[in-house]
Amino acid sequence: MRKVLLVDDYEGVLSLVHATLRNDERYQILLARDGEEALDIARLEKPDLIFMDIMMPKTDGYSVCRVLKDDPDTSQIKVVLLTALDTEFTRDRGMEAGAVDYITKPFSPIALLEKVDDILGIEPI
Numbered sequence: 001m002r003k004v005l006l007v008d009d010y011e012g013v014l015s016l017v018h019a020t021l022r023n024d025e026r027y028q029i030l031l032a033r034d035g036e037e038a039l040d041i042a043r044l045e046k047p048d049l050i051f052m053d054i055m056m057p058k059t060d061g062y063s064v065c066r067v068l069k070d071d072p073d074t075s076q077i078k079v080v081l082l083t084a085l086d087t088e089f090t091r092d093r094g095m096e097a098g099a100v101d102y103i104t105k106p107f108s109p110i111a112l113l114e115k116v117d118d119i120l121g122i123e124p125i
Helices: 011-021 035-045 061-070 088-097 109-120
Strands: 002-007 027-032 049-052 078-083 101-104
Touching: 002 011, 002 035, 011 027, 011 109, 027 035, 035 049, 035 061, 049 061, 049 109, 061 078, 061 088, 078 088, 078 109, 088 101, 101 109
Parallel strands: 002 027, 002 049, 049 078, 078 101
Antiparallel strands: none
């Protein structure tokens, strides 16, 4: 079972992504509501993939991504930024921070599930 950490301070996004993935037995879903909580959970649980907002309380998504990538214990975790920010600058900044992909809100739940399968190299069901 692969671990997927969802990080967003907006409950609606957490609920939507969680609802998309929760019935898929291939994934264990973990939730965080700010950057500091995301770092704590990532260090403890070592998820395979993190979907993370950029604009969050305490620590933003760029900073969390950089901290994870700079730590040998968490550098292998794949991070996808899931955000309403949709400019070339924010995309480039996210990739420079170490994200493997960048998805803008609103998003398709089906496309999100396909993205998870693709990034983790899992055959779709």
